[in-house]
Amino acid sequence: MNNSNNALTEAVYYILLALLSPLHGYGIMQRTAELSGGRLLISAGTLYGALSNLMDKGWIEQLEVVADSRRKEYQITAAGREVLEQEFARLEELVNNGKRILKM
Amino acid sequence: MGTTKKVWNFFTIAQWEEEEQWLNDMARNGWHLVRINCLLRYVFEKGTPGEYIYKLDLPDNLEHGMDEQAYCSFLAECGIDVVCKQKQWLYLRKKATDGPFAEKDDLFAKLQMTNKAYSYAIRTLSMLLRCFAVMIAIFGIALCVISHPYINDLFEGVIMGIGIGAIIAITLIWVPLINSLRKKMNSLIAEIGIKR
Numbered sequence: 001m002n003n004s005n006n007a008l009t010e011a012v013y014y015i016l017l018a019l020l021s022p023l024h025g026y027g028i029m030q031r032t033a034e035l036s037g038g039r040l041l042i043s044a045g046t047l048y049g050a051l052s053n054l055m056d057k058g059w060i061e062q063l064e065v066v067a068d069s070r071r072k073e074y075q076i077t078a079a080g081r082e083v084l085e086q087e088f089a090r091l092e093e094l095v096n097n098g099k100r101i102l103k104m
Numbered sequence: 105m106g107t108t109k110k111v112w113n114f115f116t117i118a119q120w121e122e123e124e125q126w127l128n129d130m131a132r133n134g135w136h137l138v139r140i141n142c143l144l145r146y147v148f149e150k151g152t153p154g155e156y157i158y159k160l161d162l163p164d165n166l167e168h169g170m171d172e173q174a175y176c177s178f179l180a181e182c183g184i185d186v187v188c189k190q191k192q193w194l195y196l197r198k199k200a201t202d203g204p205f206a207e208k209d210d211l212f213a214k215l216q217m218t219n220k221a222y223s224y225a226i227r228t229l230s231m232l233l234r235c236f237a238v239m240i241a242i243f244g245i246a247l248c249v250i251s252h253p254y255i256n257d258l259f260e261g262v263i264m265g266i267g268i269g270a271i272i273a274i275t276l277i278w279v280p281l282i283n284s285l286r287k288k289m290n291s292l293i294a295e296i297g298i299k300r
Contacts, residue, residue: 009212026182043206044182045161046213048175071181 008087011042015050016084019060019076025051028074059083107150109135114144117225118284120160120193120217127158127195137195139188158187159205161194162220192224211299215292222285229278236270 008016011032018031029047032040042050051074054060059080063073076084098104111130115123127137127146135148136156163175176186183202187195198205206213240263247259 024181025178029182039207041204041207043210043213044179044184045163046206046210046216048178049216 007090008083010040011046012050012054013084013087014040015042015047015054016059016076016080019074019080022063022073022075024071024073054080108138108147109150110141110145110147112143112145116281117221117228118281118288120162120221124158124160131156131158131197137187137197140190140195154200156197157200157204159196161196162192162217162224163194211292211296215289215296218285218289218292222282222289225278225282225285229274229282232273232278233270236266239266 014032014035015028017035018028023031025044025047028051029042029044032042051060055062055074057079058077060074061077063075065072113123113126115126130137130148132154134151134153136151137146137158138149139147141147163172179186179196182198184196184198184205187197189195196205243259243263243266247256247263250256250259
């Protein structure tokens with residue numbers, strides 16, 4: 001599956017970035033808010049939907065549930081990391097072209 | 105248990121933003137929604153003004169095979185209470201000090217919500233149509249089986265009544281509702297084409 005031509009949404013980009021280290025749902029919301037300087041606030045409903053979609057795509061996986069903890073933790077997969085790197089390259093191209101032409 | 109008050113109010117499937125606004129206005133004045141009775145009587149409990157913020161949610165459990173219990177415990181983990189459930193809508197609240205539910209004017213989230221409300225409206229309409237069809241069929245069969253002039257006239261009247269009722273309900277209520285949701289979706293899609 002080649003997704004190199006498809007831009008990720010901002011929320012998915014930040015969720016994948018956040019999941020470079022394992023986190024549970026609420027941790028992802030806090031981390032993405034922190035990474036974006038409080039700008040990106042992902043709603044619980046959006047996050048829930050995004051996590052199940054990303055799992056279906058195999059970009060993230062659920063970690064083994066610890067016996068006495070009911071909270072599920074998630075982590076990025078190798079495929080997810082590849083998608084993230086492709087998106088990074090795409091964003092870099094956008095920024096570089098902007099810089100060159102706007103002379104900023 | 106503190107002071108409560110009950111307020112009757114009605115919002116259509118297309119008016120969840122108005123309903124949310126109203127619940128948040130009530131909360132700002134210290135009236136926090138605790139449940140909704142049948143007949144759409146909203147029950148509020150007196151509390152600290154502005155302690156909670158409210159949000160309506162319509163989880164599409166059908167499409168994603170979403171397990172409602174798992175979703176509710178996920179919400180609890182995020183500091184969100186499910187206050188009550190009315191039809192398929194969830195009424196959520198959280199402490200205002202924990203920050204807003206999401207960023208305001210998230211076009212994509214608005215589009216998703218409108219789309220969910222739209223499919224919900226269509227599902228409800230098709231269910232309604234099936235109910236009418238079954239009722240008409242039952243009276244129709246009864247009409248063929250029973251041959252008593254008085255009962256036959258009565259059943260014919262009932263069939264006519266159900267049929268006319270269905271046509272009025274669909275043209276006056278459902279068609280405008282579904283149209284307004286469709287228009288809202290189209291304008292959001294047009295806007296998302298420009299900015300996200």
